Structure formats: C-alpha cells, structure tokens
Amino acid sequence: MAHWLFKSEPDVFSWEMLLAKGKTGEEWSGIRNYQARNNMRAMKLGDKGFFYYSNQGKAIVGIVEVCKLAHRDSTSHVDSWDCVDIRAASGLPKPVSLETIKTDRRLADMVLVKNSRLSVQPVTSEEWEIVCALGGVKA
DNA sequence: GCCAACGTTGGC
DNA sequence: GCCAACGTTGGC
Numbered sequence: 001m002a003h004w005l006f007k008s009e010p011d012v013f014s015w016e017m018l019l020a021k022g023k024t025g026e027e028w029s030g031i032r033n034y035q036a037r038n039n040m041r042a043m044k045l046g047d048k049g050f051f052y053y054s055n056q057g058k059a060i061v062g063i064v065e066v067c068k069l070a071h072r073d074s075t076s077h078v079d080s081w082d083c084v085d086i087r088a089a090s091g092l093p094k095p096v097s098l099e100t101i102k103t104d105r106r107l108a109d110m111v112l113v114k115n116s117r118l119s120v121q122p123v124t125s126e127e128w129e130i131v132c133a134l135g136g137v138k139a
Numbered sequence: 140g141c142c143a144a145c146g147t148t149g150g151c
Numbered sequence: 152g153c154c155a156a157c158g159t160t161g162g163c
Contacts, residue, residue, distance in 0.1 A: 007161095033146075055161060098162080117145055117160050 003123040004039065004049035005112060006064060006086065015051055015062045018088045025067045025087030028120075029075045036120035040084045041070045048089060050123065050131065052112065058098040060131060065089040093136035106130050 006028065008014070018026055031037055043066045051062040068085030101107045107130060111121040123131075132139040 009161095035146095058162075115145080116162070119160085 002042070002044065002047050003125060003128040004043065004047060004066075005052055005060075005121040005123050006049050007052045007054045007119045007121075009055050010053045010057050015053075015088070015091065018051065018062070018064065018086070019091075021087060023067070023087055025065075025085045027068075027074060027085050028083045029073045031073070031083055031119060032081060033119060035118055037080075037082055039120045039122060041082055043070065043084050045069060048128075049086065051088075057095075059095040060092060060101075060135065061095045062091045063089045063132075063137065090137060094134070096131050096134045100134060101131070104130070104134075 013026070028040065031040065045066055045068075047066040049064045049066070050060045051064050052060050064086040065088075066084050067087045070082040070084050072079060073081040073083045098112070101110060102113060107113065107127060110123070110127050111118055115121075129139040
C-alpha cells in the first residue's frame with residue numbers, strides 16, 4: 001500500500017470538517033498542480049495518507065483513507081483535473097508538528113521538507129512508520 | 140508582512 | 152524551445 005500526504009489550511013477545510021463527512025468523505029477538489037494530480041491518479045482504494053495543516057497549525061493531525069479513485073474534479077471546467085475522495089480514518093493522539101519533522105534526521109528527505117509547496121505528496125513507508133510512532137498511532 | 144521557492148505563462 | 156516576468160504558496 002502506498003502512503004500520501006494531503007495539505008489543507010485549517011480555516012479553509014479542517015480535520016473536524018472531514019470527520020463530519022463520515023464514511024462518504026470529501027472530494028479533494030481544487031488541486032491545480034500536475035504533480036499533485038498525478039499523485040492522486042496513482043492512488044488506490046484504501047491507501048492511507050496524512051492530513052497536514054499548512055499555514056496555520058503546521059502539523060500532521062490525522063490519518064485519512066482514499067475512498068474513491070481519481071475522477072474528474074467536479075469544480076473544474078476543463079477535463080484535465082482529476083481528484084480522489086478521502087475520508088477520516090483516525091486522528092493523531094499527538095499531532096506531529098513541522099518543527100518535529102524538520103528536527104528529526106530520519107525525516108530529512110520527506111517531501112514536506114524538500115518541497116513544501118506540493119499539496120499532495122507521496123510518503124515512504126519508512127517515513128509513514130516514523131510519523132505514526134511520533135503521533136502515537138500504530139502504522 | 141516578508142520573501143524564497145516553485146510553477147505557469149507568454150513573447151521571442 | 153528558451154527564459155523573463157509574474158503569480159502563488161507557505162514558512163518564518
């Protein structure tokens with residue numbers, strides 16, 4: 001199973017809002033970046049991802065699950081933009097801050113550190129396990 | 140609020 | 152196809 005990271009600004013779309021969407025989840029629309037889109041196209045049902053707060057919060061606060069494969073982004077007027085749907089899987093007992101990630105040498109190669117602007121990122125299984133451990137959940 | 144990093148656009 | 156100009160993102 002592949003692992004991912006989804007960024008969201010908490011005042012735009014928060015973890016609580018995703019939780020409120022329940023099992024149906026949320027269409028992760030509005031992504032207008034080819035790399036991010038290609039990452040979503042590569043996702044499989046059941047793939048897990050981190051839910052990261054950018055700008056405000058700057059921490060991984062939860063774990064999400066891909067619940068619908070990539071499809072046409074309903075908010076796009078052109079057919080070049082696709083997105084998946086995601087739903088909340090579990091919250092992190094201990095949110096893992098960007099500061100923590102940056103100071104952990106094992107996480108120095110995370111895309112979040114190397115290319116912080118990419119809004120949908122791949123996460124290696126090693127990174128996944130380390131962050132899960134830091135966050136107080138089983139990988 | 141600033142600015143570095145990155146992606147996109149458009150003129151040539 | 153190159154690259155300067157511009158816009159956006161996101162950490163600080």
